[in-house]
Amino acid sequence: MANVPKLSDPQSELLDKVDVFIFDCDGVIWRGDSLIDGIAETLERLRKAGKKMFFVTNNSTKSRAGYKKKFDGLGLTDVPAEEIFSSSFAAAAYLEQSNFPTDGSKKVYVIGEVGIGEELDLIGIPHLGGPADNDKVANMGSGGRLEVDPDVGAVIVGFDRDVNYYKIQYAQLCINEGDAEFIATNLDAVTHLTDAQEWAGNGSMVGAIRGCTGQEPTVVGKPSPLMIEYLESKYGMDRSRICMVGDRLDTDVLFGTDNGLKSLLVLSGVTSEEKLLSPDNSITPDFYADDINAFFASETATV
Amino acid sequence: MANVPKLSDPQSELLDKVDVFIFDCDGVIWRGDSLIDGIAETLERLRKAGKKMFFVTNNSTKSRAGYKKKFDGLGLTDVPAEEIFSSSFAAAAYLEQSNFPTDGSKKVYVIGEVGIGEELDLIGIPHLGGPADNDKVANMGSGGRLEVDPDVGAVIVGFDRDVNYYKIQYAQLCINEGDAEFIATNLDAVTHLTDAQEWAGNGSMVGAIRGCTGQEPTVVGKPSPLMIEYLESKYGMDRSRICMVGDRLDTDVLFGTDNGLKSLLVLSGVTSEEKLLSPDNSITPDFYADDINAFFASETATV
Numbered sequence: 001m002a003n004v005p006k007l008s009d010p011q012s013e014l015l016d017k018v019d020v021f022i023f024d025c026d027g028v029i030w031r032g033d034s035l036i037d038g039i040a041e042t043l044e045r046l047r048k049a050g051k052k053m054f055f056v057t058n059n060s061t062k063s064r065a066g067y068k069k070k071f072d073g074l075g076l077t078d079v080p081a082e083e084i085f086s087s088s089f090a091a092a093a094y095l096e097q098s099n100f101p102t103d104g105s106k107k108v109y110v111i112g113e114v115g116i117g118e119e120l121d122l123i124g125i126p127h128l129g130g131p132a133d134n135d136k137v138a139n140m141g142s143g144g145r146l147e148v149d150p151d152v153g154a155v156i157v158g159f160d161r162d163v164n165y166y167k168i169q170y171a172q173l174c175i176n177e178g179d180a181e182f183i184a185t186n187l188d189a190v191t192h193l194t195d196a197q198e199w200a201g202n203g204s205m206v207g208a209i210r211g212c213t214g215q216e217p218t219v220v221g222k223p224s225p226l227m228i229e230y231l232e233s234k235y236g237m238d239r240s241r242i243c244m245v246g247d248r249l250d251t252d253v254l255f256g257t258d259n260g261l262k263s264l265l266v267l268s269g270v271t272s273e274e275k276l277l278s279p280d281n282s283i284t285p286d287f288y289a290d291d292i293n294a295f296f297a298s299e300t301a302t303v
Numbered sequence: 304m305a306n307v308p309k310l311s312d313p314q315s316e317l318l319d320k321v322d323v324f325i326f327d328c329d330g331v332i333w334r335g336d337s338l339i340d341g342i343a344e345t346l347e348r349l350r351k352a353g354k355k356m357f358f359v360t361n362n363s364t365k366s367r368a369g370y371k372k373k374f375d376g377l378g379l380t381d382v383p384a385e386e387i388f389s390s391s392f393a394a395a396a397y398l399e400q401s402n403f404p405t406d407g408s409k410k411v412y413v414i415g416e417v418g419i420g421e422e423l424d425l426i427g428i429p430h431l432g433g434p435a436d437n438d439k440v441a442n443m444g445s446g447g448r449l450e451v452d453p454d455v456g457a458v459i460v461g462f463d464r465d466v467n468y469y470k471i472q473y474a475q476l477c478i479n480e481g482d483a484e485f486i487a488t489n490l491d492a493v494t495h496l497t498d499a500q501e502w503a504g505n506g507s508m509v510g511a512i513r514g515c516t517g518q519e520p521t522v523v524g525k526p527s528p529l530m531i532e533y534l535e536s537k538y539g540m541d542r543s544r545i546c547m548v549g550d551r552l553d554t555d556v557l558f559g560t561d562n563g564l565k566s567l568l569v570l571s572g573v574t575s576e577e578k579l580l581s582p583d584n585s586i587t588p589d590f591y592a593d594d595i596n597a598f599f600a601s602e603t604a605t606v
Contacts, residue, residue, distance in 0.1 A: 033445075140464065142336075145499035161443065161468045163511075165503070168466075172493070172503040189515050190475070196448035200468070200475040200515035207514025208466075211506030212492050 004276060007264065007287040010295045014287065018262060019241040020052045020231070022085075024222075027247030027269020028292060029055065032195045035074040036268055038293040043076065045296055053083055054231070058186035058221040058251075060088040060158030060202070063118035087185035087221030088115035091156045092123050093230055094183065094220045100125060100154060107151045109174050111167045111205055112158030112185070128152070129170060134162040138169055148173045157209055157217065158185040159202040161193075172212045182209060186221030188251075223255040245292060247271055249283040256285070266291050307579060310567065310590040313598045317590065321565060322544040323355040323534070325388075327525075330550030330572020331595060332358065335498050338377040339571055341596040346379065348599055356386055357534070361489035361524040361554075363391040363461030363505070366421035390488035390524030391418035394459045396533055397486065397523045399426050403457060410454045412477050414470045414508055415461030415488070431455070432473060437465040441472055451476045460512055460520065461488040462505040464496075475515045485512060489524035491554075526558040548595060550574055552586040559588070569594050 007013060023029055029039055046053060057067070064081040071079045100106060102124040110116050110130035120127045128149060138146040146166070152174040160167070174180035184206040191201035206217055220226050231237045243262040246252020247269025256263030267273055268291035275281060276288055289295075310316060326332055332342055349356060360370070367384040374382045403409060405427040413419050413433035423430045431452060441449040449469070455477045463470070477483035487509040494504035509520055523529050534540045546565040549555020550572020559566030570576055571594035578584060579591055592598075 140496050140502075142497065143499050144497045163466075163468055163471075165464045165466055165507075168503045168507050172507070173500070176493070176501070187514070189517055190479070193443050194445065194447045196446050197476070198479070199443075200471045200511075203514030203517075204468075204471050204475070204511040205514070207510035207512070208503075208507040209510070210514070211490070211508070211510025212503035214492055214506075 004284055004288050007289040007294050010297070014243065014262070014264070015049065015295065017241065018051070018243040020054070020237055020243070021046065022054045022056055022242060022244045022261070023292070024246035024248070024252045025055055025057045026192065028245055028266055030074060031269070032192070035076070036291060040075055042293050042295055044078065047078065054085050055079065055083055056085040056222060056227065058087045058188050059191070060086060060091070060115050060185035060221070061113040062086060062088065062115040064089050065118060066115055085227055086115060088112070088119045088158060090220040090227055091116055091158070091183055091185050092119035092125070094218070094226055095125060095154060096123050097230065097233070105151065106153035107149060109152045109155045109170055109180065110158070111163060111171055111209070112156060112160050116156050116158050116185070129167060131162065133167050133170070134164070136164070136166040138166050146170060146173065148178065150178065152178055152180050154181045154183055155209070156183045156185065157202070157206050159191060160205050163205050163208070168208050168212065171209050175209070175213045175215060182213065182215050182217040184217035184219045187219055222251050223258060225259050228259045228261070249276065249281060253283050253285045257283070262286050264289060307587055307591050310592040310597050313600070317546065317565070317567070318352065318598065320544065321354070321546040323357070323540055323546070324349065325357045325359055325545060325547045325564070326595070327549035327551070327555045328358055328360045329495065331548055331569055333377060334572070335495070338379070339594055343378055345596050345598060347381065350381065357388050358382065358386055359388040359525060359530065361390045361491050362494070363389060363394065363488035363524070364416040364418050365389060365391065366418040367392045368421060369418055388530055389418060391415070391422045391461060393523040393530055394419055394461070394486055394488050395422035395426050395428070397521070397529055398428060398457060400533060400536070403428060408454065409456035410452060412455045412458045412473055412483065413461070414466060414474055414512070415459060415463045419459055419461050419488070432470060434465065436470050436473070437467070439469040441469050449473060449476065451481065453481065455481055455483050457484045457486055458512070459486045459488065460505070460509050462494060463508050466508050466511070471511050471515065474512050478512070478516045478518060485516065485518050485520040487520035487522045490522055525554050526561060528562050531562045531564070552579065552584060556586050556588045560586070565589050567592060
């Protein structure tokens with residue numbers, strides 16, 4: 001598939017046809033800890049033009065509030081927490097949408113870092129595990145057992161640098177012997193903890209629970225359609241006027257095309273123009289651009 | 304499938320037709336830490352009758368030598384280490400059969416407990432990881448990376464109560480960025496660390512590495528055919544004269560029927576006669592018996 005047009009007349013090709021932009025963050029807004037040049041101005045122009053924006057990340061280690069601090073730190077102080085779709089938020093939103101009790105009668109066991117618990121706190125769902133279980137060891141001596149809370153109704157599995165056997169066994173018991181639903185924030189095989197190398201991602205933590213339960217999780221992050229369904233139900237948005245913008249073909253662009261959205265690949269992250277236009281690539285965005293500053297490039301050029 | 308004959312004339316139905324018995328251990332030889340009554344005498348009679356015997360376990364936490372101590376402790380001092388097929392031994396035997404270098408030019412990274420390393424020591428293959436990495440933490444600070452030994456040619460994943468993110472990341476790098484083969488001792492979802500409950504098994508550790516590599520492992524323990532191929536090549540044994548004896552339909556009996564062996568289910572472990580003969584059961588051993596003492600029960604009865 002080598003026939004993808006480069007965005008050449010953004011106003012008529014994209015801006016007139018789109019009300020909502022969903023931006024992947026890494027490789028689109030920032031690279032690692034550095035904001036991509038010109039992004040602050042571009043987001044301001046989109047906002048002035050009345051566009052709604054959401055910023056999505058499969059990283060579950062921070063909550064929306066935690067990500068807001070990252071946006072603030074990069075100078076993007078106009079981005080409110082409500083526009084940030086971390087997979088930690090997506091997990092909490094999924095429970096809310098699926099009528100998980102918020103009266104305290106059911107709890108969530110968390111494999112993951114602080115972000116998931118912070119999001120659950122905001123919607124009043126009690127939770128166990130997470131960082132509190134980082135140093136726990138089950139009683140594996142003769143006759144030993146790990147006692148689990150019988151009220152656990154869901155296990156959320158997110159990226160956890162402190163994953164251990166205690167957490168795995170707790171989750172196993174809740175799912176195999178209790179009636180807990182198995183929820184994964186995402187299935188990313190690798191993640192970018194540091195720029196120096198690729199790191200084992202949440203695919204590892206989810207794989208561990210798959211391997212001892214034989215069950216498949218409900219996935220709430222990209223490329224699951226749950227976020228789009230949430231936007232439709234919460235804001236009444238029309239899919240055909242949403243555009244997914246990302247730097248990865250097999251997650252971002254696929255997420256867009258699979259869900260009936262417009263899609264734009266930007267070359268500011270991991271995908272090269274050569275890879276996009278290669279005959280070996282079968283994933284086709286509607287357009288591609290060097291970066292999202294291209295939305296206003298022609299305007300700037302003619303001013 | 305409800306038509307399995309109970310062993311009624313062991314000499315003509317089984318003993319005359321079988322040269323080699325492969326015994327699953329838990330539920331056949333012992334239950335937890337207790338030898339099943341009469342087993343020592345039965346094994347002695349089989350040995351006197353010229354039968355060869357192997358004792359298999361998917362548990363990789365001990366080496367053959369480690370298991371020998373368990374047999375000794377239960378009074379089965381006639382069982383030599385060579386008759387014990389732990390999955391730790393199976394992993395080392397697989398490397399040996401597949402001509403993994405034993406000159407030190409290639410190493411193995413281990414997720415697992417002491418058994419795997421002890422078996423690798425016996426065949427002269429250097430190894431890293433395992434218990435030595437229980438307390439390690441990778442440098443995940445800005446620009447941080449985990450350096451891996453470029454000579455790692457295989458990653459063996461066995462049950463590991465001290466699995467951690469360092470080990471997962473080490474294995475991920477060896478498999479994704481190096482050329483290490485991914486080997487699993489077994490895929491058991493749950494295991495019996497204590498009698499008080501089921502515990503997450505090596506399916507968890509293997510699942511973690513599947514989830515960050517997207518690769519499927521070579522499995523060396525039950526129900527992989529590798530052990531049978533090893534017995535054929537090492538001892539020139541005839542499959543049709545080997546009988547698999549176990550207490551589980553979906554692992555032991557299936558292992559036998561899938562590999563062209565005779566199979567005997569014993570009721571001394573987890574499977575009831577009702578479950579075996581239920582119309583819902585589709586896995587059919589050649590015979591079943593209360594326990595392996597039935598091999599000589601009629602003889603005893605007539606003496």
